[in-house]
Amino acid sequence: MKEILELLESDARLTAGQIATMLGRDEEEVARIIKESEEKKLIQGYFTLVDWDKFGSEKVTAMIEVKISPQRDVGFDAVAERIYRFPEVRSVRLMSGAYDLMVMIEGGTMKEVAHFVSFKLASMEYVLSTATHFVLKTYKHHGVITDDAEEDRRQVIVP
Template sequence: MTEKERELLLLIEKEGRMSESKLAKMLDTSLENVSEMLANMKKRKIILGYSAIIDWSKVDVTENVTAMIDVKVTPKRGVGFDEVAERIYRFKEVKALYLMSGTYDLSVVIEGRSMSDTAKFVSEKLSTLDSVISTTTHFQLKKYKHDGVVFEAEEDGDHRMVVSP
């Protein structure tokens, strides 16, 4: 991977809606070169998609419930955690899935319409998988920061640090 490609990835990771012409100017390269790099990285599955960060608490719709579920599993010989992870990430409720170090093996992030939807997912889908030994569910109560974006940051007032002897 070239240095220009790395710079391009850093720019679009921060602001995915930036135009290709603006990216070309920022990278000091041609528009054609930026278009080619983007197409190449999409083809190689380096760029998997673009998304917006939305503060759903400010929208007049019922918010979904987000839960983080710690899952302890028995890995299978020859495939480790990959086989059970694939079964879990195929559920439509699953928004993210991570292999973790520590007490639990997998961390699953899901969204549902209610806490009872989440409970139903855990009891009827997740816990019934052969490899799953145990689960612990944590519900998201409030979002302060996501993907580097601060939600509801104070705009007014004095932000200087108080220094006292």
């Protein structure tokens, strides 16, 4: 099962037939494992990685460090849930270290991101402080090198 999940994680477009061929397994068995993995939430979704800059439609991405006061009996979970329900939010992770949550959001402009932080996030009960970091350039995302247009600079060695 792990081999199937690893292949799908690297390329979600692979069919059960292709995976079966790659692993020397039966296609029906692979399809069953994929279906069961989806039902058990081992596979939680499929996505397409789009380079919006090349498309001409920029998105502003920000990572926000959030320091919160945990709630009695639920800890950080209730606050994290309130945050991840906002449509701008792409991910929320509980962190170790100087802050508690890392929130990644996308907006159309820096002003939209600033509005989200000021009016939706920082004003929430239990949020003690925030620190916003804007993504200036992405080199690798979800295991994919995003800017590989650079030519091969290796020198050919001729004996």
